[in-house]
Amino acid sequence: MDIKKIGVIGAGQMGNGIAHVSAMNGLEVLMSDIKHQFCENGIKTITNNLERSVKKGKLEPSDKTAVLNRINTTIDLKDMESVDFVVEAAVEQQDLKFKIFQDLDKICPSNVILSTNTSSIPIGRIAAKTKRPDKVIGMHFMNPVPVMKLVEVIKGLPTSDETFNTTWKLSKKLKKIPAESNDYPGFIANRILMPMINEAIFCLYQNVGTSQDIDTVMKLGMNHPMGPLALADLIGLDTCLAIMETLYDGFKDSKYRPCPLLKKYVEAGWLGRKTGKGFYEYK
Numbered sequence: 015m016d017i018k019k020i021g022v023i024g025a026g027q028m029g030n031g032i033a034h035v036s037a038m039n040g041l042e043v044l045m046s047d048i049k050h051q052f053c054e055n056g057i058k059t060i061t062n063n064l065e066r067s068v069k070k071g072k073l074e075p076s077d078k079t080a081v082l083n084r085i086n087t088t089i090d091l092k093d094m095e096s097v098d099f100v101v102e103a104a105v106e107q108q109d110l111k112f113k114i115f116q117d118l119d120k121i122c123p124s125n126v127i128l129s130t131n132t133s134s135i136p137i138g139r140i141a142a143k144t145k146r147p148d149k150v151i152g153m154h155f156m157n158p159v160p161v162m163k164l165v166e167v168i169k170g171l172p173t174s175d176e177t178f179n180t181t182w183k184l185s186k187k188l189k190k191i192p193a194e195s196n197d198y199p200g201f202i203a204n205r206i207l208m209p210m211i212n213e214a215i216f217c218l219y220q221n222v223g224t225s226q227d228i229d230t231v232m233k234l235g236m237n238h239p240m241g242p243l244a245l246a247d248l249i250g251l252d253t254c255l256a257i258m259e260t261l262y263d264g265f266k267d268s269k270y271r272p273c274p275l276l277k278k279y280v281e282a283g284w285l286g287r288k289t290g291k292g293f294y295e296y297k
Contacts, residue, residue, distance in 0.1 A: 021097035025056030031159025053087035137170030199264030247286030
């Protein structure tokens with residue numbers, strides 16, 4: 015299948031990043047969200063990232079213009095009837111994703127692959143909400159999308175080999191390095207990463223160390239580029255909690271129990287960088 019136009023559902027940090035790399039690699043992009051303001055914010059983020067590349071000499075001004083010209087936005091999901099492939103990058107809420115896939119299943123031509131950037135929700139569970147389960151697949155990009163090379167490609171039980179191969183080739187076309195994961199809660203990346211972040215939060219909760227000391231130990235002792243608490247703030251504490259709850263619900267194993275402090279922060283609206291406060295404060 016020749017993919018020339020990609021639809022991206024969601025203009026937030028993941029959605030606009032996926033739109034960015036898609037347009038950078040020659041695809042036409044239709045980025046959708048529920049409000050014009052969200053779409054405008056997404057375009058603004060893409061523009062700022064491209065301008066930084068121009069200033070660093072990594073991109074010509076004419077290339078920046080060409081990339082932006084390949085991206086259009088909409089607040090009407092019905093416009094997705096014109097795309098060849100969809101990547102859903104809405105917030106990590108199961109019922110919302112179910113509704114989006116049910117709607118896309120009605121809107122998009124029957125040959126269109128519907129992929130999800132979900133961090134943890136089983137692909138088969140999402141596929142079951144459509145009449146094309148063989149064409150539903152996980153395409154989990156890493157944050158920030160324009161920088162991180164990895165894409166987890168997750169094949170659900172009903173996903174066809176053709177769908178998997180098309181998604182794998184698309185990942186490479188976007189200059190990403192794909193890795194295959196089977197369909198278990200959290201897949202590979204978050205099944206390993208999130209319990210580590212959760213344990214770091216337990217260390218803070220139990221006063222084992224300060225946020226700074228916990229992150230310093232992991233950066234200098236384990237050679238991580240970013241400490242787990244700073245990384246949680248970047249990901250979004252609401253997303254971290256949603257993933258931990260999916261792991262806990264999926265495996266029924268107490269080792270995946272979300273730390274009470276993580277729940278408190280989310281309840282207080284301290285979600286990390288996007289709200290200006292999490293385990294650190296941001297101006």
